Amino acid sequence: xxxxADGATPTSRLVLVKNLETDDGYAFELASPLFLATGDRIGxxxxxxxxxxxxxxxxxxxxxxxTRCGPGxxxxx
Numbered sequence: 001x002x003x004x005a006d007g008a009t010p011t012s013r014l015v016l017v018k019n020l021e022t023d024d025g026y027a028f029e030l031a032s033p034l035f036l037a038t039g040d041r042i043g044x045x046x047x048x049x050x051x052x053x054x055x056x057x058x059x060x061x062x063x064x065x066x067t068r069c070g071p072g073x074x075x076x077x
Contacts (some may be wrong), residue, residue, distance in 0.1 A: 007043025013038045030063040
């Protein structure tokens, strides 16, 4: 599923997220899987992922950035 991480676009359904890939070849790998509920919004503030719940609560899940170098290959940023 493609998620828009602009901080404004809400998710349309319940989603389990383990990593987020960007269009420019980077990936944010979460330290632990995260459930996004319907209406949650995701975005990045600097290098940190921020989740804004539908009720306004803000979460900053931990994780690391990496680059996608080839199929199934990861290299840390």
